[in-house]
Amino acid sequence: MILTGATIITVDPQRRIFRRGGLVVQNDRIVAVGPEDEVLAAHPGQERVALDGKLIIPGLVDTHVHQAQAMIRECADDMALIQWLCQRVWVLQGAYDHEDARVSARLCIAEMLRSGTTTFLESGLAHRYGFEGVAEVVRDSGIRACLSKKVMDISTYATQDNAMPVGLRETRAESLLTTLEIFDRWNGAADGRIRVWFGPRTPGGVSPELYREMVAEARARGMGMTMHLAEVEADRRFLRETYQQSPMEFARSVGLVGPDVVLVHMVWLGEEDIRILAETGTHVSHNPSSNSKLASGVCPVPRLLAAGVNVALGCDGGPSNNTYDLVEEMKLAAVIHKAVSLDPTVVPAETVLEMATINGARALRWDDQIGSLEVGKKADLVVVDLDRPHLAPALNPVSALVYAATGADVESVMVDGRWVVRHGELLTIDAARAVAEARERAQRLYAATGIDPGPRWPVL
Numbered sequence: 389m390i391l392t393g394a395t396i397i398t399v400d401p402q403r404r405i406f407r408r409g410g411l412v413v414q415n416d417r418i419v420a421v422g423p424e425d426e427v428l429a430a431h432p433g434q435e436r437v438a439l440d441g442k443l444i445i446p447g448l449v450d451t452h453v454h455q456a457q458a459m460i461r462e463c464a465d466d467m468a469l470i471q472w473l474c475q476r477v478w479v480l481q482g483a484y485d486h487e488d489a490r491v492s493a494r495l496c497i498a499e500m501l502r503s504g505t506t507t508f509l510e511s512g513l514a515h516r517y518g519f520e521g522v523a524e525v526v527r528d529s530g531i532r533a534c535l536s537k538k539v540m541d542i543s544t545y546a547t548q549d550n551a552m553p554v555g556l557r558e559t560r561a562e563s564l565l566t567t568l569e570i571f572d573r574w575n576g577a578a579d580g581r582i583r584v585w586f587g588p589r590t591p592g593g594v595s596p597e598l599y600r601e602m603v604a605e606a607r608a609r610g611m612g613m614t615m616h617l618a619e620v621e622a623d624r625r626f627l628r629e630t631y632q633q634s635p636m637e638f639a640r641s642v643g644l645v646g647p648d649v650v651l652v653h654m655v656w657l658g659e660e661d662i663r664i665l666a667e668t669g670t671h672v673s674h675n676p677s678s679n680s681k682l683a684s685g686v687c688p689v690p691r692l693l694a695a696g697v698n699v700a701l702g703c704d705g706g707p708s709n710n711t712y713d714l715v716e717e718m719k720l721a722a723v724i725h726k727a728v729s730l731d732p733t734v735v736p737a738e739t740v741l742e743m744a745t746i747n748g749a750r751a752l753r754w755d756d757q758i759g760s761l762e763v764g765k766k767a768d769l770v771v772v773d774l775d776r777p778h779l780a781p782a783l784n785p786v787s788a789l790v791y792a793a794t795g796a797d798v799e800s801v802m803v804d805g806r807w808v809v810r811h812g813e814l815l816t817i818d819a820a821r822a823v824a825e826a827r828e829r830a831q832r833l834y835a836a837t838g839i840d841p842g843p844r845w846p847v848l
């Protein structure tokens with residue numbers, strides 16, 4: 389099939405944009421991309437899909453997602469992180485069964501696909517969620533994912549007084565050893581769309597011995613690893629008091645550095661931490677909405693970029709964002725560092741689009757296949773409708789996308805050469821059913837745990 393008439397932002401090494409481009413998809417691959425007339429002349433007789441007035445971009449890569457949290461998105465607004473986690477999020481998640489996790493994953497993926505995310509990194513599925521059910525939703529939805537499984541052996545969050553609910557506690561066997569079995573079953577499944585990673589808990593939740601054992605198992609198999617780190621100031625203080633180390637000194641001491649590691653949030657960093665990140669090629673997932681809403685602080689993205697660190701973008705979860713809309717996340721990533729540094733030239737729109745595409749692909753070590761629209765790569769792409777009042781005149785399509793668009797402007801989405809969203813309609817998930825099931829399951833969870841998601845105003 390040949391896509392014609394659209395503006396194409398390739399994010400290829402030359403960062404070429406075709407005003408009126410053509411893109412040929414054969415099976416799961418891009419076999420041609422360039423000016424429409426040249427592509428048409430070189431590929432006669434193909435099925436034509438006219439996309440005049442539209443914008444084609446590479447499929448977006450969300451490098452930090454909690455699928456299980458989609459269903460409890462409004463459970464803990466306007467709360468401090470420790471209360472947010474210990475009194476709301478953990479309590480609800482600790483009551484999940486396999487079907488809750490499956491329903492939440494379906495809702496989450498429906499939202500991601502509908503808003504242009506074609507690949508995501510799941511931050512760490514708990515044992516109680518049932519990996520199989522979630523992986524089946526990923527497989528059937530058509531999305532691409534690195535699914536990490538939680539690893540832990542200590543049931544506290546940084547300090548002993550914030551103990552984890554019993555329902556979420558896991559032993560070394562349940563977390564580490566189970567992941568190895570899952571890896572054998574699921575890594576490379578769904579035509580290679582699924583990869584299995586480790587998602588260790590943040591320091592304080594995992595002993596240094598288990599971190600080291602996990603890193604050795606990961607490296608023996610080529611698995612990726614992702615972890616929350618230096619999210620709040622208390623994380624940095626905990627590492628200083630317990631191990632006399634900075635966040636990255638600790639990460640390096642247990643082997644959690646390198647191109648196979650994605651560290652998430654990374655708000656509370658010193659110069660030494662940034663130097664270690666750059667030297668080791670460790671990736672950073674920047675989550676500005678979550679860090680803002682939870683008042684964690686602001687990740688020093690301009691300094692990371694200046695040091696040569698690969699920074700990608702992530703939405704985090706339902707209770708911290710509260711959406712999985714990476715288009716919307718791009719705008720905050722582009723504006724927040726300007727406000728903090730009083731410098732409007734930092735983190736320009738083009739840089740943010742790189743973070744949401746090719747940098748994300750690099751972080752997942754998938755940039756040989758995805759992250760840009762180039763011949764030989766997978767046909768993972770997003771069609772955005774530019775003919776809308778809030779996007780017009782869209783003479784600079786990068787600006788329109790980053791500063792003015794939201795995920796609701798996504799019109800069609802292709803993953804692996806297959807339309808998964810077309811003309812605004814999800815083709816692989818029954819969206820109405822996904823919403824209804826999530827609402828019913830969420831109500832049951834709130835009733836079972838005695839948590840009231842609000843509103844705080846009288847409801848008559």
Ligand SMILES: [Zn+2]
Nearest residue numbers: 511616704705
């Ligand atoms: Zn997170």
